[in-house]
Amino acid sequence: MKQTESHPSALILVAAGMGTRLGAGMPKALVQIDGKSLAEHAVDRILQVEQINEIIVVTPPGDERMSQVLAPYGRKLRTVPGGASRAESVRRGLNEVSDAAENILVHDAARAFAPVELYQRVLDALSSPKTVAVIPALPVTDTISVVTAPIESGAEFVEQTPARSSLRAVQTPQGFDASVLRAAHAQLDHYTKAELEKVTDDASIVRAAGSAVQVVAGEQQALKVTHPEDLEIVSRLVRPSASAAEQEREKMKLPRIGNGIDVHAVSDEKSRPMWLAGLYFPDDVGLSGHSDGDAVSHAACDALFSAAGIGDLGTHFGVDRPEFAGASGVSLIAEAARLVREAGFEIGNVAVQFVGRRPRFAARREEASQVLSEAIGAPVSVIATTSDGLGYEGEGAGVTAYATALVYPK
Numbered sequence: 242m243k244q245t246e247s248h249p250s251a252l253i254l255v256a257a258g259m260g261t262r263l264g265a266g267m268p269k270a271l272v273q274i275d276g277k278s279l280a281e282h283a284v285d286r287i288l289q290v291e292q293i294n295e296i297i298v299v300t301p302p303g304d305e306r307m308s309q310v311l312a313p314y315g316r317k318l319r320t321v322p323g324g325a326s327r328a329e330s331v332r333r334g335l336n337e338v339s340d341a342a343e344n345i346l347v348h349d350a351a352r353a354f355a356p357v358e359l360y361q362r363v364l365d366a367l368s369s370p371k372t373v374a375v376i377p378a379l380p381v382t383d384t385i386s387v388v389t390a391p392i393e394s395g396a397e398f399v400e401q402t403p404a405r406s407s408l409r410a411v412q413t414p415q416g417f418d419a420s421v422l423r424a425a426h427a428q429l430d431h432y433t434k435a436e437l438e439k440v441t442d443d444a445s446i447v448r449a450a451g452s453a454v455q456v457v458a459g460e461q462q463a464l465k466v467t468h469p470e471d472l473e474i475v476s477r478l479v480r481p482s483a484s485a486a487e488q489e490r491e492k493m494k495l496p497r498i499g500n501g502i503d504v505h506a507v508s509d510e511k512s513r514p515m516w517l518a519g520l521y522f523p524d525d526v527g528l529s530g531h532s533d534g535d536a537v538s539h540a541a542c543d544a545l546f547s548a549a550g551i552g553d554l555g556t557h558f559g560v561d562r563p564e565f566a567g568a569s570g571v572s573l574i575a576e577a578a579r580l581v582r583e584a585g586f587e588i589g590n591v592a593v594q595f596v597g598r599r600p601r602f603a604a605r606r607e608e609a610s611q612v613l614s615e616a617i618g619a620p621v622s623v624i625a626t627t628s629d630g631l632g633y634e635g636e637g638a639g640v641t642a643y644a645t646a647l648v649y650p651k
Contacts, residue, residue, distance in 0.1 A: 250364060251295045251342035252287055252414065253334035256280050256307060256350035257323025259607070263469060266610035266620050268301045270350035271310065272472070275479045278310055279466060282479070283353040284318065290360045295342065297334045298350075299323040328440040332426050338419070345422050347443045348414035354478045355414065355463035363416040366457050373418040373452050376444045377459035378409035412459040415444050425450035496589060496649040501543025503536045503554070505529060506639040515600060517640070518593070518609035518623045519571040519616065522600040528640060531560045535570025536642040537623060541591050541613065542577040544646035549581045571616045578617035581648060588619035589647035595625050597640035 256270035256279075263269050270280040277285075280298065287296055295317060300307040302322040311318055321337045323330035331347055338345060344367055346360065359377055366375040385408055388397040425447045429437065440446060444454045466475055505528035513527035518537040528534030543554045557580060558565045558573055565573070578588060591613070595602075602609075602625040613621035628635040 249294050249341050250292045250344040250346065251297065251338045251419075252293050252346040252348060253331060253338065254280070254283055254287070254296060254298045254348050254350055255323070255327065255330055255334070257299045257301050257330045258351070259301065263467065266607070266614035266622060268304060268307065269466065271307060272466070274353075274472065274476055279353040280307060280311060280350045283348065283350050283355075284311065284314055286353075286355065286357055287348070287360065288314075288317070289357045290364070292344075292364050293346065293360070295319070295339060297321060297337045299330045299334045326437045326440070328426070328429055328437050328446065331443060332429065335423060335426055342419050344416060345419045346414040346416045347422075349465065351466045352413050352463045353466070354475055355412070356460055359460045359463055360414055362457050363414055366455055367416040367418070372455050373421040374444060374447045374454040375416040376442075376454055376456055377412045377414070377463065378456050379412065379459040379461070381405050381408040381410055409456060410459070411442060411444065412463045412465075413442070415442060417443065417447060421447060421452055425452070494650045496647050497548045497550070497586070499544045499546065499548025499646045499648070501540040501545075501547055501554075501644040501646070503540040503543060503642045504639060505534045505536045506633075507637065508534070516570060517595070517600060518602075519569075519574075519612035520605055520609050525600045532558070532565055532568040532573060533570055535573075536640045537593050537595050537609070537644075538570025538574045538613065540595075540642035540644035541574050541593050541621065541646065544591060544644035545577045545581050545588065545648065548646045548648040549584050549586045551580060551584050571612065574613060575616040578619070585651055586648040587651050588617055589649060590620040590622070591617065591644060591646045593621070593623045593642055593644040595623075595640055595642040596628050596634045597625070598627060598635060598637040
């Protein structure tokens with residue numbers, strides 16, 4: 242009889258997603274809750290499961306930050322870059338699992354707060370000699386309808402409404418007999434790229450390969466962080482209960498919002514480099530200014546200062562401060578964030594939109610948001626628009642950036 246207590250188990254933590262819907266400007270698993278990334282919260286819980294003796298974390302390809310964050314966990318944890326799809330990422334994790342592992346769990350870092358009891362429940366079910374695949378799931382409380390594909394007008398129509406009693410909302414961690422999971426993933430070699438992109442979990446892969454999948458009770462705490470509002474929900478899972486007096490004090494800590502606007506003309510010096518939103522654009526002439534002319538970063542600084550009530554860009558980085566001559570926008574926004582925190586505030590987020598004919602920005606939007614988010618240690622989102630040929634922006638003579646920042650007392 243297969244016993245999870247005596248047979249080694251491994252866990253693959255899938256943390257390779259960029260979290261576009263979350264809008265954090267960084268890989269989802271790096272988003273912090275109560276001072277720790279989602280990946281760290283997940284690992285902290287996994288390490289409490291005695292049967293799991295190796296953890297493989299699949300990280301965003303080409304991004305070393307998660308490996309650095311997880312390095313203190315030591316040899317029990319290893320990282321591997323992910324692939325272009327979830328299935329490919331899990332496959333790369335599988336390649337790193339030792340041959341000694343007889344059970345393999347696959348878990349999403351986005352479900353970082355799955356309780357230890359849920360891992361144990363999956364492993365206990367997997368200990369049965371007839372069980373090779375186990376998934377946790379919750380009953381569906383909403384009515385679920387299958388709809389037709391949108392017609393030309395965009396309208397959709399209900400095609401069928403399955404009985405709720407037969408529906409389940411599937412979670413992770415999902416557990417598998419190692420040989421069954423490896424064999425099922427090997428069959429993906431015959432899938433097309435389009436078919437691979439449709440693979441949403443490993444249970445569906447194993448089931449397609451002919452194995453039965455057992456369902457065990459899931460947990461509300463194993464919710465998946467997908468949208469910004471989910472962050473507040475999971476934050477409550479790690480914050481200790483506050484006394485009535487503490488709750489009253491918290492109510493008084495209202496958030497503060499600040500706005501910033503920055504305008505820069507295109508330089509007459511054709512050799513001046515173009516820096517905007519922390520990025521270098523080699524095909525464009527730069528913006529004039531005391532520093533590097535990064536209007537996006539400057540507007541963000543002003544919004545932060547305005548929200549905290551500690552002056553403006555000129556107060557802290559004015560032309561009377563020679564040490565900031567030629568300073569990069571990234572260094573200025575990082576210093577602005579430091580000053581805001583020094584003044585007793587934490588940063589919620591910053592949103593910036595710039596108006597200009599150049600540079601062409603759409604392809605680098607995510608990159609810019611990531612660079613500035615890293616600089617201030619909080620989400621920054623950057624978008625761009627044109628003025629339909631009107632005004633100095635439309636003529637290509639300059640750029641205007643508008644920013645809004647939210648801060649709150651520590």
